[in-house]
Amino acid sequence: MALLLRLVLLCGVADFTRSLRVTTPEQTIEKAKGETAHLPCKFTLGSEDHGPLDIEWLLSPADNQQVDQVIILYSGDKIYEDYYKDLKGRVHFTSSDLKSGDASINVTNLQLSDIGTYQCKVKKAPGVESKKIQLTVLVKPSGTRCYVDGLEEIGNDFKLKCEPKEGSLPLRYEWQRVSESQKLPTSWLAEMNSPIISVKNASTEYSGVYSCTVKNRVGSDQCTLRLNVVPPSNRAGTIAGAVIGTLLALVLIGLIVFCCRKKRREEKYEKEVHHDIREDVPPPKSRTSTARSYIGSNHSSLGSMSPSNMEGYSKTQYNQVPSEDFERAPQSPTLPPAKVAAPNLSRMGAVPVMIPAQSKDGSIV
Known part of the structure; x- marks a missing residue:
């Protein structure tokens, strides 16, 4: 019985040694940003592995909230490299003949987003095996x-x-x-x-x-x-210069603000005057016509008065006319009264009239 058990175990070990195996051990790789990382994955096939060969690389990002992503795949004798957009054009198989047992890849121009766990999975029915590689991307000191x-x-x-x-x-x-x-x-x-x-x-x-x-x-x-350690500088002069410079700058700013505000007020006033609509005001009445009518009325009243009262009345009435209006009224030159002889008056049809004389006290003589 014991001999039979040993034979079974030996057969199982023999079968295991002939099955597919990934020979590269799990490891951690550190590379600088911008460099190229070589992720090794070597495998051997067993005699009973007769199925098609499939090689698949997956990335488990450092962010645990993201799911695993297929980054490159070999299946049906074809290579597919466009599975993961963040690594598109930057991940490639290193061997041109993957059936030889080398499924290693290169990741070029490393970025901080490339940090994570990479898994190499090899399938050839009935054998399946995988290994993981931890990739850490570091940034070299720069710009110091x-x-x-x-x-x-x-x-x-x-x-x-x-x-x-x-x-x-x-x-x-x-x-x-x-x-x-x-x-x-x-x-x-x-x-x-x-x-x-x-x-x-x-x-x-x-x-x-x-x-x-x-x-x-x-x-x-x-x-x-x-x-370069030097003796202390004149700090008082430096501070004074800084204060004076600040004051001058404030004065200059104040002048600029004042000029701008003054100019705005002038422009605002010009716009208001330009757009102001004024009503037409009737012209003032001429005082000349008033003066003339006033003088004309006096002349008419004078014509009905007797010669004895005309002199005093004319002086009184003409003195009442405003000097300004009288000056503006056109004046005709005054002619001295013409003397006509009595015989000539009778020929002209004049009627003699008796005018009673008056004494100094105003009584009729």
């Missing part, structure tokens, strides 16, 4: 900037800073003094592997050129700065 935060003056406290624009964590920093053979000041040694070095009570001995190197697992970057 070194600068001094503070005034580089004797006795001051300031900071030396080293900041990369991008780079995957963890990052390592290393400061060096490159201008002279002197090493970093003793007080700086504790911070030579940090992005910031705090300088206390600066002196001219600190002047020089310094470099900062930033590293991570996929690359490094470097920057330099020149430190």
